[in-house]
Amino acid sequence: MTSQTIFRTLLERPNVISSKYQAKQLHAQILKLEPSSPAHLSRLISIYSNFNLLHESLFVFNTLHSPPVLAYKSIIRCYVANGLLVQSLDLFLQMRSSGKKPDHNVFPSLLKSCTLLSDLKLGESVHGCIIRLGMDFDLYTCNALMNMYGKFQKVFSDKFRIEQNVSLNQARYILPQTNANSTIINQRYSKTNCRYMVEVDRRGSIMDSVKRVFEMMPKRDVVSWNTVIAGNAETGKYEEALMMVREMGSENLKPDSFTLSSVLPILAEYVDVHKGKEIHGYAIRHGFDNDVFIGSSLVDMYAKCARVEDALQVFNILPQRDSISWNSIVAGCVQNGLFDEGLRFFHQMLKAKVKPVPISFSSIMPACANLTALHLGKQLHGFIIRVGYEDNMFVASSLVDMYAKCGYIKVARWIFDRMDVHDMVSWTAIIMGYASHGQAYYAVSLFEQMEMEGVRPTYVAFVAVLTACSHAGMIDAAWRYFNSMTQNYGIDPGLEHYAAMADLLGRAGKLDEAFELISSMHRPAGSVWSSLLSACSVHGNFDLAEKVAKKIFEVDPENTGAYVLLCNIYAAAQRWKDAAKLRYLMRNKGIKKTTAFSWIKVKNDTHAFVSGDKSHPCYDEVNETLNVLLEKMEEEGYVPDRNEVLQDVESAEEIPYCLATKRQLPSFGIISSFLGQQFE
DNA sequence: TTAGGGTTAG
Structure with missing residues (x-):
């Protein structure tokens, strides 16, 4: 074969060029044999851009007087790959003004630019151009369009969620509760509601765009389905996403690793380990279990379903681990209360020279908080400052919580005050911090400040403020918050809220009121009754104690604490026979006090x-x-x-x-x- | 042309 034949073969089958070095050799051959052929030079640009060699691509491109479409689209793609988004769009306009008609390969790159520039209007203009040129039936172009609309939908969805739960930091002044404040709060909510309606309309119309493109497509491939499924999964439309996974089969398409990446987080959210295991089996059968994305998703799914053993097993046999798989196993352990194990993995991650990212710190910090390992928390805080992650809201919230749990409420407050924006979690962390330090005044004031700033309190925030009231004996305030949950925010009180109220009323000696409240619960748990039993003991109401103990044994016949407490109550009342009978019953039932x-x-x-x-x-x-x-x-x-x-x-x-x-x-x-x- | 991990709970 002559060198000319090799040269032509290389140009006709550019995929056989497997290195940058070979591409440069080909460039030399072109210069030697046919230096002025625009077709050859365009192919060379395409090969260079495939290797992401922007400088070399541009060098050749600038030698062409009238670059062909192939040259334009290769440079546009290379610009996008290098983050030069405005340049990619400029070149597209230049191409249009030179009279060249773009083909279907150009648009995916342009749409990606619009997405990365967060410019929906520009994206919609490109969509218009696609329709005018009759490219709106092309598979790749439509996939890229759906991807763009899906990303914008997610951005709108996330932005709206953050706006709902975030306020600017104005916590330096604590205002007393007045009627004027209530008016301000109402005004804020009516504004929020207007914005909510606009945002819902906007998100709805973007999702319609995704659907419209999908439904108009004459032919769809697995990427088309994956894109729509991911769009639904990321915006909480879980059932729709799962339904589409089933529907894929009707077009003879099988779920691939990208599909599973959307499905596994849904099953984690649903805590559905049975379906999760089915997907795991499918992944193994199709060889996706070696994929680092699927591995991380499986670790996360098992951990969220409280199956840490399975998560560890998946993690241990992963052929490769990246930052995300390490973070998944660290978070998985910590979320399941395996703090020591989480710390060990964090340590191993550092030893493996995987650089921790903000998520790594917000995942590991609760381990320090729950172990009250202040020395480690402080070391990690130092590291966070050195790498500049202290402004990350997740990291800062986890630090607030860690310092509060380790007894340093003033440091927790200092970090809280330094935050530029506060979301619902950071507010709740500091309120709970004050509540657990018995500083109810600050906890309650901050809760009201949070409401003033338009951050909607959640289920957990009410647990925090009611805990504060409970510790400080603030009965009236507690009732106000308890009633406000349902009346103002539509949150049904849960076990923790009833427990705090029962504890508060019990401590204050309002035993009958507490009994009535607990009886009004749908299915009162033994733990809520237990706090009342303890209050009965303190206040010497032995008759009610017996009644309450009976209630506990109805729902939890082996509640050790209740047996022990009732036994002590009998002893305090000098009812030795009853105490002995109860002890005999415990022995018979094999109930033993857990060692604390x-x-x-x-x-x-x-x-x-x-x-x-x-x-x-x-x-x-x-x-x-x-x-x-x-x-x-x-x-x-x-x-x-x-x-x-x-x-x-x-x-x-x-x-x-x-x-x-x-x-x-x-x-x-x-x-x-x-x-x-x-x-x- | 498509993907995975995070903070608050008597």
Whole structure:
């Protein structure tokens, strides 16, 4: 074969050119053999642009006096791939003014530019151009059109959601509640509602555009279906998305890895592990389980369905892991309460030299918060500042929560005040922080501030404010919020809200009122009754206690806490026979009190305290210290109530403080050195 | 021409 034949073959079958080096060799051959052939030069531009070589492509393009369509569309594609979006649209206009008729390959690139520029109007103009040129039946062009409209629909949807739940930071002034404030709140909501209607119309019309394009298509491929399915999945139209996955089959198209990427998050949201497993089986049968996207989605789906073991299994056999698969397993562990495991994976991720992103920190921070591992939380905070993630709303909210849970409410407030915008979660985190620190005034004031700024309180925000009221004995305010949930926001009170109210009323001695409230619940849970049982014990209402205990045993016959509490109540009332009968019943039923323990971290060791254990080497010293503290407390007027403790069902010990073995948390010193070394 | 992960809960 002569060099000329090879040259022609290469130009006719550009796919055989597998490297940038070969492309440059071909360029040299063209210059040598046919340097002025626009057809050859255009093919060369196309080959260069396939390798994303913008500089080389432009170099050749600028030598052409009247570039053919192939040259234009190759440069346009290369511009888009390099993020030069305005330039891509400029070149399209230049091509049109030179009289060249664009073919169907040009539009996907242009539509991508409009999407990346977030310019819907421009996208609609391009759509008009597509229709005028009669390209609106082309498969690739239609797929790209649907993709563009789908992306805009998601942007509108996300933007609207954020506007609903975000306010500017004006939390530095705390206004008292007045009628004037209520008027402002109402005005804000009526404005919000107007905007809501406009946005709903806008989103609806964009989704109609996606549908219209889809329905007009003479032929659809798997990408067409995937695009519409993803559009529905991302905007919460789950049933529609799943229905379309089933409908694909009627056009003889099988779901591929992209389809599964849309389906798995829906099943995670539905907590439907059975269907999730079916999809997992399908993925294995079709070889998609090696796909890193599917792997991450499976990890996430299993974790959200509380199947951490399955999530770990999928993660452990992943042939390749990227930042997202690591974040998925870290978040999966933490969300399921496996904090140590989550921290270990975070550590391993750093060791694997995967750079943490904001999501990594907002996923791991709740582990520090729930373990009250302040030292680690502070180290991570330092790292967050160094890499500049402290302004991320998710990261900042998780920091607010971590500091509040670790006892540093002032630092939590400082971080909260520094945030430019507050969403519903950050408000709730700081309100709950104040509530758990017993600073109900701040919690309630901030809740009202949040309402003033037009952020709609949610189910969780009401849990927070009612908890605050409960701790401070604010009965009137609590009733106001409890009633406001349904009346103003249409949120049905749940278990947590009833529990806070029952706790509040019980502590205040309003036992009958609490009984009535709990009885009004649809299906009162044992835990809500339990707080009333405890209040009955404190206030010495033994008759009601028996009634309440009966209610608990109806819904939860093996509620250990209720047995123990009732036993103690009988003991306090000197009803020894009843107490003994109950204890006998417990033994018969095999009900045992779960061992509770608390722990304290001293330097790098965590020491756990369990009733009845004398194994710790410093047992005597600890007991001595406890006695000193007890004496001091008694000097200041504390009278220990030993009536109930003496009759504790499972323990014969009078003072249940002893020491158990050390519990080892991950060593954060090691993580700290990684943070410092690798990513500064 | 199409894809995956995050913060608040007595």
